[in-house]
Amino acid sequence: xxxxxxxxxxxxxxxxxxxxxxxxxxxxxxxxxxxxxxxxxxxxxxxxxxxxxxxxxxxxxxxxxxxxxxxxxxxxxxxxxxxxxxxxxxxxxxxxxxxxxxxxxxxxxxxxxxxxxxxxxxxxxxxxxxxxxxxxxxxxxxxxxxxxxxxxxxxxxxxxxxxxxxxxxxxxxxxxxxxxxxxxxxxxxxxxxx
Amino acid sequence: xxxxxxxxxxxxxxxxxxxxxxxxxxxxxxxxxxxxxxxxxxxxxxxxxxxxxxxxxxxxxxxxxxxxxxxxxxxxxxxxxxxxxxxxxxxxxxxxxxxxxxxxxxxxxxxxxxxxxxxxxxxxxxxxxxxxxxxxxxxxxxxxxxxxxxxxxxxxxxxxxxxxxxxxxxxxxxxxxxxxxxxxxxxxxxxxxx
DNA sequence: AAAGGAGATTAATCTAGATTAAGACACTAC
DNA sequence: GTAGTGTCTTAATCTAGATTAATCTCCTTT
Numbered sequence: 001x002x003x004x005x006x007x008x009x010x011x012x013x014x015x016x017x018x019x020x021x022x023x024x025x026x027x028x029x030x031x032x033x034x035x036x037x038x039x040x041x042x043x044x045x046x047x048x049x050x051x052x053x054x055x056x057x058x059x060x061x062x063x064x065x066x067x068x069x070x071x072x073x074x075x076x077x078x079x080x081x082x083x084x085x086x087x088x089x090x091x092x093x094x095x096x097x098x099x100x101x102x103x104x105x106x107x108x109x110x111x112x113x114x115x116x117x118x119x120x121x122x123x124x125x126x127x128x129x130x131x132x133x134x135x136x137x138x139x140x141x142x143x144x145x146x147x148x149x150x151x152x153x154x155x156x157x158x159x160x161x162x163x164x165x166x167x168x169x170x171x172x173x174x175x176x177x178x179x180x181x182x183x184x185x186x187x188x189x190x191x192x193x194x
Numbered sequence: 195x196x197x198x199x200x201x202x203x204x205x206x207x208x209x210x211x212x213x214x215x216x217x218x219x220x221x222x223x224x225x226x227x228x229x230x231x232x233x234x235x236x237x238x239x240x241x242x243x244x245x246x247x248x249x250x251x252x253x254x255x256x257x258x259x260x261x262x263x264x265x266x267x268x269x270x271x272x273x274x275x276x277x278x279x280x281x282x283x284x285x286x287x288x289x290x291x292x293x294x295x296x297x298x299x300x301x302x303x304x305x306x307x308x309x310x311x312x313x314x315x316x317x318x319x320x321x322x323x324x325x326x327x328x329x330x331x332x333x334x335x336x337x338x339x340x341x342x343x344x345x346x347x348x349x350x351x352x353x354x355x356x357x358x359x360x361x362x363x364x365x366x367x368x369x370x371x372x373x374x375x376x377x378x379x380x381x382x383x384x385x386x387x388x
Numbered sequence: 389a390a391a392g393g394a395g396a397t398t399a400a401t402c403t404a405g406a407t408t409a410a411g412a413c414a415c416t417a418c
Numbered sequence: 419g420t421a422g423t424g425t426c427t428t429a430a431t432c433t434a435g436a437t438t439a440a441t442c443t444c445c446t447t448t
Contacts (some may be wrong), residue, residue, distance in 0.1 A: 016353045025294060026223065035403080041423060047405075059332070061336045061339075061340060061436090067340070069336060069339040069340045071332060071335060071336055071339075083325065083329055083332070084329040084332070084333070087325060087326075087329070087386070093333075093336070094336075099263060105233050116318070116408085120314050120317070120318075121312070122322050123317040123318045124314075124317045126253075126321050127317050127318075127320050127321035127324065130321065130325055130328055131277065131281060131324055132231070132281075133328055134324055134327055134328040135277055135278040137328060137331040137332055138265060138277070138278070138331055139278070139287075140335060141331065141334060141335060141338070142255045142263060142265055142287070142288075144265040144338055144371070145255075145259045145368075145371045146255060146261070146263045148405095149404080149405070154255065168347065168425065168426090169425075169426070170425070170426080175340075177338070177339045177409080178405070179404085179405075179406060179424090180403095180425085180426075180427095181405090181408095181427080181428085181429095182404080182405055183426095184407075184427050184428080185405090185428085186426085187426095187427095188427075188428085218433070222402085342434075342435095343434080362394090362395065362396090363395075363396070364395070364396085372434095372436085373434070373435075373436060373437080374395085374396075374397095374440095375396090375397080375399095375435090375436080375437080376434085376435055376436075377396095378396060378397050378398080379397085379398085379435090381396095381397095382397075382398085
C-alpha cells in the first residue's frame with residue numbers, strides 16, 4: 001500500500017513541485033489498523049488527521065446512557081478523526097473505530113503546523129476540503145430538521161451508495177438518528193411499494 | 195459604521211501589513227439592509243460572503259410544504275450566507291433574511307478569488323474560521339442525534355445567550371427542530387422546577 | 389381608546405418513531 | 419451436526435413531540 005491515492009487527491013486541488021511533495025510525504029505516517037481497533041477514543045486527544053488509503057471506519061459519540069450515535073463514515077479517499085480535538089489538542093468527544101482492516105495516512109498536529117509554514121499552498125488545500133465538508137454538514141442539519149426518517153434514508157442511499165453497501169444496517173439507522181427496528185420497517189414498506 | 199470590527203476580527207488570526215489591509219478593504223462593499231430584507235433568496239446564486247457589522251439575521255430553508263427550518267442565526271462578528279451556493283455559484287438552498295436593520299461587509303466570489311492570490315495569508319484566515327464552523331456544525335449534529343429537545347434548548351441558551359435574548363421564541367423552536375408550542379411547554383416545565 | 393396583529397401559552401388529540409421482546413437467518417467455530 | 423454470536427425482522431405497546439384550536443398578552447397604528 002503506497003501513498004499514491006493521497007497525492008492524487010492533493011493534485012485535484014493544488015500543484016506541488018517535487019520538493020514540496022517529498023517534504024509533505026516525509027511527514028506522513030502510514031499505519032495499519034485491524035478491524036475493531038480505535039484510531040481515536042473519546043476522552044483522548046486526537047493526534048492525527050487521517051486520510052483513508054483502504055478500509056472503512058465509523059466515527060461516533062457515546063452518550064452517558066451508553067448509546068452510540070454515528071456522526072460519519074469514512075472510506076477510501078476520505079478524511080477522518082475528531083477535528084475539534086485535533087485543532088485544540090483537547091480530549092475528543094468522538095470515537096473513530098475501524099470496521100474493516102484499514103491503512104491510514106496520518107499527519108500529526110505539529111507536523112501539519114510546520115507544513116503550513118513551509119508549504120503555504122496546503123492552507124488552500126485544507127481550506128477547500130473543509131469548506132466542502134462544512135457545506136455537507138449544514139445540508140445534513142437541514143435534512144434532519146425538515147425530512148422524515150424515510151426520506152432521509154432514501155437520500156442517504158442515493159448520496160452514499162458505496163457506503164450503504166458496506167456497513168451494517170443498524171449503523172445506518174444510528175447515522176440517520178433512528179432505531180434499527182424502525183429502519184427495518186421503512187425498508188419493508190419501500191419493498192412493498194414496488 | 196466602519197470596517198474596524200472586521201479588521202479586528204482578521205487580526206485575531208493573521209497579520210496583514212498596511213498595503214494588504216488596504217487591498218483587502220478595497221474589495222469589501224458595505225451595504226445596509228432594512229429589517230425584513232433578504233440578503234440571499236433560495237433559488238438565487240449567493241453572491242457574497244457577508245460579515246455582520248451590525249444587526250441580526252437568520253438563515254433558513256423553506257421546505258416544499260412552506261415550513262421554515264432555521265439553520266443558523268448571525269449577529270455582530272459572525273459570517274453568513276449560503277456557502278454551498280457561494281462556492282459553486284449555483285442556486286442557493288437557503289434564505290438569509292434580516293431580522294433587524296443590518297450593516298454587512300460583503301466580499302464577492304471573484305474579488306475573493308483575487309484576494310486569495312494576492313494575499314495568500316487569507317487562505318489561512320478562512321481555513322481557520324471554516325474549521326471552527328465545521329466543528330460547531332458537527333457538534334450540533336451529535337446533539338440533535340443524542341439529546342432530547344429540552345436538553346438541546348438548555349444547551350442553546352448556554353451557548354448563545356446573546357442570541358437567545360434577541361430572537362423570538364418560535365424561531366428558536368425552529369432552530370431546535372421542534373414546534374413553538376412544545377418549546378413553550380418545555381419552558382413552563384423549567385420554570386416550575388425551580 | 390379601540391382595533392389589529394404578531395407572538396406566547398394552554399390543553400386535547402394524534403402520530404412518528406422508541407422500546408421491548410420474540411423469532412429468523414446467517415455465519416463461524418468446535 | 420450443533421452451539422454460539424452477530425445481524426435483521428416482526429409485532430405489541432408506549433412516549434416525545436406534532437397538530438389543532440382557543441385564549442392571552444403585548445405592541446402598534448389609527
